[in-house]
Amino acid sequence: MIKKMLYILNIGLGLLLSCSGGNDDISPPDPPNEIIPKNLTLTVEVQGADANNPNGDGSGIVSITVNAENANSYGFKIESESEVKNATGSFQYTFSNPGTNEYVITAFAHSSTGHEVSTFKKVSVFVAFNNLQLVWSDDFDTDGTPDTSKWGYDIGNGCPDICGWGNGEKQYYTNRSDNVKVENGLLKIIAKKEDYQGSGYTSARLLTKDKYEFTYGRVDVRAKLPSGQGTWPAIWMLGANIDEVGWPECGEIDIMEHWGHNPTVISSATHTLSCSGGCGNVKVGETVVTDYATQFHVYSLVWNEDELQFLIDDELKYSYNPATKNVTTWPYNKPQFLILNVALGGSWFEIDPNFTEVVMEIDYVKVYQ
Incomplete structure (x- = not known):
């Protein structure tokens, strides 16, 4: 009887151990499949x-x-x-x-x-610059002489102080109707070949100095430019303190410059004590505009305490924002005035010998703040 019971216990124990050992063979669940978008x-x-x-x-x-x-x-x-x-x-x-x-x-x-x-x-x-208000403008709606309450003139060839206006230019600036007038809603600056006051060419340079000077804002100038070897139209600004501190300490902002010997390229630039015309690395932004002489474009400057942005037809083309702002890199915290002109010739390029006359047409000038 005792042997029979031991036999049964042994059988049971063997079954138990066999079942226990079988649990080690159960595989873990498969990991979820990777789902990749x-x-x-x-x-x-x-x-x-x-x-x-x-x-x-x-x-x-x-x-x-x-x-x-x-x-x-x-x-x-x-x-x-x-x-x-x-x-x-x-x-x-x-x-x-x-x-x-x-x-x-x-x-x-x-x-x-x-x-x-x-x-x-x-x-x-x-x-859009919705927070800015129009503070100054000229739409050139009255034919004749430009509004003298808004515009003055540089007259002459720059002599004796800066003959050739510092660039070897060949024109003599006048305020005659032969060189500047308002006609059919447009300001026309006319550069021509003629003997006048000892120079072989004449043109006009209008400016708002002592009439309108401002700090910060947006400037829009809608213009159609002249073309031809030797032409140099410009829409630009100078510091109102130029007579006290001189150039380039006053700061210069070139909203638009075009040289006829480099057609289709529109330039924007800044001139400061840290980098001016003679430093060899003027801060310049260049943009290709193929129809500059046949279509009007809006040349703009957005100016705030941190940056200068240059736009053409509302598209940002170039910006100036030096990491360090001081008297040498950032004179742009003081008033500036506007300048519109067409120069002829320079110390680094010649005028086409067949040149006779060109016109820069300006539809409007607007300042927002």
């Missing part, structure tokens, strides 16, 4: 963008659509800003920096397993 698309629509306003209507609003297969959420970010997420992939964003600026928009698609893919797109957006 694919075929990611990013669409950006700038509100009001059309053929006439390629960068939008000035509201700064853009609609962003992100889509991908195998995604359960989406996100986007502007430049280095934080990512914004939702489950639909539809977003709206409003830019606020005035002017036309280019931004990088990055889009993300996320899956339920924590995987993501991304893409990016560059977009230019125009934001």
Whole structure:
């Protein structure tokens, strides 16, 4: 009897051990499959963008659509800003920096397993200067002589102080109607070949010195430029303290310059104590404009306490924003006045021997603050 019971216990124990050992053979559950989004698309629509306003209507609003297969959420970010997420992939964003600026928009698609893919797109957006008010302007609506309450003139060839106006220019500036007049809603600055006061050419240079001087704001000048070897039209500014401190300490802002020997290239520049005409590395922005002589364009400056932005037809082309701002790099915290002129010739280029006459036409000059 006792042997029988021991036999049964041994059998039971063996079965128990056998069952216990069998648990070691159970495999763990399979890990979840990785779900990776694919075929990611990013669409950006700038509100009001059309053929006439390629960068939008000035509201700064853009609609962003992100889509991908195998995604359960989406996100986007502007430049280095934080990512914004939702489950639909539809977003709206409003830019606020005035002017036309280019931004990088990055889009993300996320899956339920924590995987993501991304893409990016560059977009230019125009934001209107809605907070600025028109404070000074001339629309040149009255034919005849330019408004003497707004414009004065530089007369002569620069002698004896700076003969050739410091650049080897060949023209003699006058205020005659032969060289400057308002006609059919346009200011016309006429440069011509003629013997006058010992010079072989004449032209005009208008300026608002002692009549209108300002600090900060936006300047818009709508103009059609002359063409031809030797022509040098300019829309620019000088510090109102030039008689006290001289040039370039007063600071010069060249909103638009064009040289006929370098056709289609429009230049913008700054001249300061740290870098002026003779330093060899003038801060210059150059833009190709092929129809400068056949179409009007708006040449603009946006000037604040931190930066100078140069625009053509509301598109940012160049900016000046030195990391260190002091008397040598940033004289642009004091009043400046406006200058409009057409020069002829220079110390580094010649005038076409067949030159006779050219005209720069200006539709308006506006200052906003």
